Amino acid sequence: MEDDLKTERKGQLLAVKDLPTLPAVLDEVSKLVARPESTTEQVARLISMDQVLSAKVLKMVNSPIYGFPGRISSVSHALMLLGFNVIRGIIVSTSVFEVMTKNMVGLWEHSVATALASSTVARACGLRDPDEYSVAGLLHDLGKVVATVQLPELKTAIESLVKEKDLTYLAAEKELLGFGHDRINAWLATHWKLPPNIKEGMDHHHSPQTAQLYPEMAAVVHLADFLARLYEFGSGGDDNVPFVQPEAFKILKIKPKDLEAICDTLGERFVEVSDLKFS
Amino acid sequence: MQKIPLNLAKPGMVLAKPVPRQDGIVVVASGTEITEGLIDKLESMEVETIVVEGNPVNMDGVMAGSSYAARVGRLDHLFRKFPDDPWMGRVKEMFRGYFTIKAASGPAETPGETPPKSGE
Numbered sequence: 001m002e003d004d005l006k007t008e009r010k011g012q013l014l015a016v017k018d019l020p021t022l023p024a025v026l027d028e029v030s031k032l033v034a035r036p037e038s039t040t041e042q043v044a045r046l047i048s049m050d051q052v053l054s055a056k057v058l059k060m061v062n063s064p065i066y067g068f069p070g071r072i073s074s075v076s077h078a079l080m081l082l083g084f085n086v087i088r089g090i091i092v093s094t095s096v097f098e099v100m101t102k103n104m105v106g107l108w109e110h111s112v113a114t115a116l117a118s119s120t121v122a123r124a125c126g127l128r129d130p131d132e133y134s135v136a137g138l139l140h141d142l143g144k145v146v147a148t149v150q151l152p153e154l155k156t157a158i159e160s161l162v163k164e165k166d167l168t169y170l171a172a173e174k175e176l177l178g179f180g181h182d183r184i185n186a187w188l189a190t191h192w193k194l195p196p197n198i199k200e201g202m203d204h205h206h207s208p209q210t211a212q213l214y215p216e217m218a219a220v221v222h223l224a225d226f227l228a229r230l231y232e233f234g235s236g237g238d239d240n241v242p243f244v245q246p247e248a249f250k251i252l253k254i255k256p257k258d259l260e261a262i263c264d265t266l267g268e269r270f271v272e273v274s275d276l277k278f279s
Numbered sequence: 280m281q282k283i284p285l286n287l288a289k290p291g292m293v294l295a296k297p298v299p300r301q302d303g304i305v306v307v308a309s310g311t312e313i314t315e316g317l318i319d320k321l322e323s324m325e326v327e328t329i330v331v332e333g334n335p336v337n338m339d340g341v342m343a344g345s346s347y348a349a350r351v352g353r354l355d356h357l358f359r360k361f362p363d364d365p366w367m368g369r370v371k372e373m374f375r376g377y378f379t380i381k382a383a384s385g386p387a388e389t390p391g392e393t394p395p396k397s398g399e
Binding site: 055058059060061062063069070071072073166168229230231232239240241243244246256257259260263267268271272 | 280282296297299301302303304305330347350353356357358359360361364366367369370373374377381
């Protein structure tokens, strides 16, 4: 595809007028977090001023996706336990999916399953801050949903390619757009100022072997996406497992066989989140 | 362990998972025996599903496609893009072994539900 056409597509995808707006309070919060003298209490107070947002955040942090199900009673408690990166990711994901959920049936469930699988894989690999991995898992297919909303005629075209030629959703995107949702993820992550580790999980979840800065993040989300599709929890737009990059196992220093122990945990945890909604 | 809609709950069943309120805070602990009073209380809190010990409810058809046996049956379809790839072939066979053993050992738990596919 010609470069100028690609640039035009990018412009359409990022057309701000139609992108879901993030809650206004998030900008204020980001400024506050950037100042070294700010306290968690101040940040929590600011988020708590938006009561609808606080309720959504509390519901998500209390879900089995994160490490403290049913035990977090306030936003400040959530911030202390999970950190601002996780809370920010939760706010972005609920804001986007709330507006766009009807556009891709099953994608929210697939995203929740990938989030859960991401933290399970990260814990099994002994990685620090497993909840940051689950946020990257939650956001890993955001590009799909944004593309279908910004370019409505694209959605129908992708779906018929998937059906008629039995392509994967990613292959259909590439055939029609010249790039996939992983590229769109990179733009969105920059646009919404997501932290670099979560960005790399989003834009390299199909290619962990080329991740530069946070290969573990990309490899974890890659394997988590595979597992969510293997169990067919929700739908990523087609019924295929993705090619598993052997490098993902090298990056995480595990063997394919180690996925069995991960699945022992995961099979049970999938049940717990099967009716998790974001509002 | 079985996840059931609240309207199928009966006194005497035992909660295998804690029940959270709408905001996620746990209101009933796991291990609690279900009573008529508890069912009324959960209904008033708009709880829709609970997870109970054992497999007390016949959910054939409701949970179709989610058992380990069903996972085994879906493997060839899910891996159909890689018919000649030895590496993906090994991954597939590893999971065939894993799901087969899981399906054979004890009552089928539900490793995941399958919400409607896109476009249906």
